[in-house]
Structures are given as structure tokens and as C-alpha cells.
Amino acid sequence: VTMSGVWDRTTEVLSGRAGMLAAIAIPTLFLPTIVRDGYVVYATPGTTFFAVIGALLSLIVTVITLWGQLAIIAASIDPANDRAAATRIATNRLLPVIGVSILLVIAVVLSLIPAIALFAAAGIDFSALAAGSTKPTITNGGAMAGALLYLFVWGVAVFFVSARLAIWQSVLVEERLGLRSISRAWALTKGLTWRIVGVILLFGIVLVVAAGAAQAVVGIIFRLILGANNIATSTFLASIAGSLVTVPLMVLAIVFTAQLYRACADARGMTTMDSPPS
Numbered sequence: 339v340t341m342s343g344v345w346d347r348t349t350e351v352l353s354g355r356a357g358m359l360a361a362i363a364i365p366t367l368f369l370p371t372i373v374r375d376g377y378v379v380y381a382t383p384g385t386t387f388f389a390v391i392g393a394l395l396s397l398i399v400t401v402i403t404l405w406g407q408l409a410i411i412a413a414s415i416d417p418a419n420d421r422a423a424a425t426r427i428a429t430n431r432l433l434p435v436i437g438v439s440i441l442l443v444i445a446v447v448l449s450l451i452p453a454i455a456l457f458a459a460a461g462i463d464f465s466a467l468a469a470g471s472t473k474p475t476i477t478n479g480g481a482m483a484g485a486l487l488y489l490f491v492w493g494v495a496v497f498f499v500s501a502r503l504a505i506w507q508s509v510l511v512e513e514r515l516g517l518r519s520i521s522r523a524w525a526l527t528k529g530l531t532w533r534i535v536g537v538i539l540l541f542g543i544v545l546v547v548a549a550g551a552a553q554a555v556v557g558i559i560f561r562l563i564l565g566a567n568n569i570a571t572s573t574f575l576a577s578i579a580g581s582l583v584t585v586p587l588m589v590l591a592i593v594f595t596a597q598l599y600r601a602c603a604d605a606r607g608m609t610t611m612d613s614p615p616s
Contacts, residue, residue, distance in 0.1 A: 339530055339533075339598075339601045339602055339605045340533075341533050341536075341537055343601060344594060344597050344598045344601050345594070347597035347600065347601065348590070348593050348594045348597045351414050351593050351596075351597065352589075352590070352593060355413060355414070358413055358420070358421050358424075359410055359413060359414070359589055359593070360589075361421060362406055362409045362410055362413065362421065362424065362425070363406060363410065363585055363586075363588075363589050364585075365406075366402050366403060366405060366406025366407075366409065367403055367406050367407075367585045367588055367589070368581055368582075368585045370398070370399040370402045370403060371399065371403075371581050371585075372577070372578055372581060373395070373399070374395055374396060374399045375574060375577040375578075375581075376574055377391070377392065377395055378392065379570050379573050379574045379577070380570060380574070401432075401436070404432065404435060404436065404439075405428050405429070405432050406428075407507065407588075407592055408427070408428035408431050408432060408435060408507065408511055409424045409425050409427070409428035410424075410589060410592045410593065410596075411428075411507060411508050411511045411592060411595075411596045412424040412425075412427040412428055412431075412511055414592070414593045414596040414597065415508060415511065415512055415596045415597075415599070415600060416512070427511060428511075431510060431511050431514075434510060434514075434516050435507060435510055435511075437516075437517075438506070438510065438516065438517055438519065438520065441517065442520075446496065449492060449496075450492070452488055453485050453488045453489050453492065456481050456482070456484045456485035456488060457481075457482070457485045459478055459481035460476050460477065460478045460479070460481035460482035460485060461475050461476050461477030461478055461481075462475075462476070462482075463475065497535070497538075498531060498535065500538075501527075501531055501534040501535045501538055502523070502524050502527045502531055502534070503520060503523050503524060503527075504523070504527070504534055504538070504595050504598065505523045505526060505527065505595050505596075505598055505599040505602065506519045506520055506522075506523035507519075507595070508523075508595055508596045508598075508599035508600075509522045509523050509526070509599060512599070523599075526599065526602040526603060526606065527602060530602070534598075537594075541587070541591055544587065545584060545587050548583045548584075548587065549580045549583045549584045549587075550580075552576075552579045552580050552582070552583045553576045553577065553579055553580040554576075555579075556575060556576045556578075556579035556580075557572055557573065557575075557576035557579075560572040560575045560576065
């Protein structure tokens with residue numbers, strides 16, 4: 339499996355199914371994000387109502403976005419899937435993906451318990467930090483050093499494990515394995531860790547630079563046009579510009595991971611598919 343080969347598969351899918359992918363991405367990846375950003379910018383912060391509605395809205399946006407990602411995977415992974423089939427598959431796989439995602443989040447949280455215990459041993463008062471304290475009192479420097487070292491090792495480990503599991507949603511969509519999609523993705527990406535890590539780093543740099551530049555430029559332009567009294571509108575328009583950049587890149591990443599799954603499965607003789615969608 340080569341990343342150049344996966345990229346070739348990805349470009350074929352994007353050129354052949356651009357209209358279908360856009361029809362899925364706009365209402366599921368782009369518009370929900372704009373609605374959420376608009377609420378954050380224009381609603382009144384600091385109230386219970388703001389927090390509750392914001393949390394509920396974020397949850398809804400997350401579910402819609404996840405559904406859209408699954409539909410894009412289904413549309414990318416099998417040339418027989420039209421838009422109706424892709425959305426039907428996404429609906430059928432949504433609950434299993436949510437369940438596996440929750441289990442992964444729980445695993446990540448549990449893996450942080452040693453760091454939390456070391457921070458507590460170092461004298462960190464978490465209730466004071468939650469209340470807004472910016473000057474934590476450290477009574478045990480050794481425990482603090484251990485906590486920071488653990489977090490560093492934990493971050494590196496999580497990054498590499500995430501690279502090995504990058505295709506787990508594609509596995510679940512195509513093979514309906516549920517929780518076993520984790521072990522399946524781990525097996526399929528064996529020997530590809532560094533190549534996948536390199537792609538993730540490159541994509542992350544491009545995403546951050548492109549989205550940051552778009553938001554900064556558009557924000558400055560509209561602040562000059564609208565004036566200092568319309569900072570909220572300028573911020574909202576800047577967030578739209580950022581989404582216009584990030585959503586196509588997200589679609590690219592989703593299609594790439596779907597084709598990476600297919601390339602891995604093909605290389606190990608685990609799929610009967612012959613060619614990417616066109």
C-alpha cells in the first residue's frame with residue numbers, strides 16, 4: 339500500500355462523484371457548523387440558558403456531522419452506492435458508530451486517570467481551577483514532573499494509535515463489524531503507521547494554515563468594512579470563510595481514509611471490490 343496509490347484512488351473518486359459528495363457535505367458538514375457558530379457569536383453568553391442550548395446544539399451538530407461523514411464514506415467506498423444508498427447506509431451505521439465512539443472516548447478518559455492522580459498528588463486544586471484560578475499551588479514537584487511526562491507520553495501514544503485506527507469508521511461502514519472494527523482496522527494498517535502519521539501531519543498543517551489564513555483575512559476585511567461596532571458580524575463571517583476552507587478539506591480526508599481502507603483490504607486480499615467509484 340502506497341500513499342500515492344491511495345491519493346490516485348481519492349482523486350478518481352473526487353473527480354467522478356464531486357456533485358454527490360457536495361450534496362451530502364453541504365447540509366451535513368457545512369450548514370450545521372454555520373448554525374452553531376452563529377449561535378455562539380450572537381447569543382448572550384454566561385447564562386444557564388446559553389450553556390444548555392449551546393450544549394444541545396453542539397450535540398445535534400456532532401450527530402449530523404457524523405452521519406454526513408458516514409454517508410461520504412459509503413459514497414466513496416463502493417461504486418454501486420448512489421446518494422440514496424449512501425444515506426441509507428449512513429443511517430443504518432450511525433448508532434453502531436456512536437456506540438464505538440463513546441467507548442473510545444471512555445477509554446481515552448480512563449487512560450488519563452494516572453495523570454489526574456499525579457496532578458492531585460502535586461497539590462493541584464481542580465475545584466479552584468474550575469472556578470477560574472490561574473495560579474495553581476504546587477506542593478510536590480516530583481509528582482508534577484511525573485504528570486507532565488505522563489501526558490507527553492500519553493499524547494504521543496494516542497497520536498500513533500489514532501493513526502493505526504484511522505480507517506475504523508470505513509471498516510464499520512463496509513463490513514458491519516461493530517466494536518470489532520477497531521481490531522480489524524488495527525490489523526489492516528499493520529506496517530503503515532509511519533506513512534499514515536506523515537499524511538496526518540501534512541493534512542493537519544494544511545488545514546490549520548488554510549483555515550487560519552481564511553479566517554484572519556476575512557475577519558480583518560469585514561472589521562474594516564463594518565467597523566468596530568460590528569465585531570460579532572465580522573467574527574461570524576470569518577467563521578463562514580473558515581468553514582468554506584475546512585469542509586472541502588474534511589471531505590478530502592474522509593474520501594482518503596475510505597480509499598486507504600480499500601487499498602489495505604485489497605492488498606491483504608480481504609475485499610472483492612475492483613475499482614474506486616467514478
